[in-house]
Amino acid sequence: MNSPITSTLEQLPFSHWQPVIIGAPVIESFDTGLSHQVFKVSFATIERGEQKITPLFVAKHVANRETRHAEFDALQRAFQCGVSVKPIYVDDNWLITEYFNGDCLESLDLDIEQKLEIALSLVAKFHQSVKHGATSINLQQVIDKLISKSGLSPKHQQLLSTVTVEHLLPQPDCGNLVHGDVNFTNVLVNQADNTAKLIDFEAASYASMEYELGMMMSVNFIHPDTFFRVLKQSSYLCALCPKKVTRNAIMSSIINVLWYFTHDHENGTQVFKNTAFAQLEHLDLLTNEKYLLIKEMR
Incomplete structure (x- = not known):
């Protein structure tokens, strides 16, 4: 090269x-x-x-x-x-x-619950150890900025703004350090010694634990029933409120949808548009198809 x-x-x-x-x-x-x-x-x-x-x-x-x-x-x-x-x-x-000699968790021949257990164990260890607080991320500002750059029509921008207003929780003034993008592609597993590592902290910020888990649910397209079934097995994470995690997953899906549409608008790459619509489909699932986003935004 x-x-x-x-x-x-x-x-x-x-x-x-x-x-x-x-x-x-x-x-x-x-x-x-x-x-x-x-x-x-x-x-x-x-x-x-x-x-x-x-x-x-x-x-x-x-x-x-x-x-x-x-x-x-x-x-x-x-x-x-x-x-x-x-x-x-x-x-x-x-x-x-x-360099860490490991395989991407997404590529391993494991079922979704096994992959989720590995990712959640890393997140739990991270959050138990890192207690440094700082001003929490402002999700409304993040979404507004992405909407302005998304290239979406005013009608579609307004639709996503409506979903945001109806589901955004009050954000804590102070948050803990979060990875912000615990995609299974950002977890490496060395199967020889059974160790795993989180990589790519580009989206790290200060936020609530519910936001961290909501983003994990969203970015991996995990059904809420599956997610919370596995979450109950974590002694550290099981006490979190499922409704708060789900509403943060909705915010995370909106952020992901807008991120992919923005990059599609700027680069014209089909993979971004395809993933944006996959996120919209998951957003419909999380909102019980209240907004019919796939139908409205195709």
Whole structure:
């Protein structure tokens, strides 16, 4: 691979972090992520007198400086409580973490409840360990901003605004740090030693636990009955109010719908539009088809 972005990546001081590496990095693009370019960085290493190519780092190219540094800070806290990979380096263009040898949870041959149990166990551990509070995310402002950029017709914008007004809960003044996007594609599992890690803290913010779980339900298209059946098995999370989680899932679905429509409007990529309509279908499920959103917005 030879491009300006990988040429820049090759100049980063990897040798300062791992003294056993030799030679130039081997850089491969990951086929993952919808908003950023992500690369696996491997090096020739010496182990027991033998040389081999070993993946050591993951490098993500992020244009937004504020987002990049916030993600690095969230990763540091998640690493400290054992639920994420070690963050290594951040600068004006790059966020670099240690490589974790795992498979994406979404791709594993497990049923939805098994996948949910793994993801919920990580979330519970994260939230039990990270108690730093700060001003909570304002969901109304997030939705209003996305609506203005979505490219949707005024009629469809008004429809989603109506759903928001009818289901938005009062937001807490102070929230805890949340991952904000516990998609099964953002969970890696090493099946050899049965360990799992959360990755991609780009959407990390301060919010309620109900928001964290509502987004997890929404982004993974999980039926509420299934979600709450598994949630009851968590001694830490089972006390949360299902109605509050569901209403946060509705807000999360609206955010996801608008995010995908915005990127479809800006990039014209069919995958964004398809996923937006899949989220609309899930939003209809969460609202008991009160608004017939799929029918109205096709």
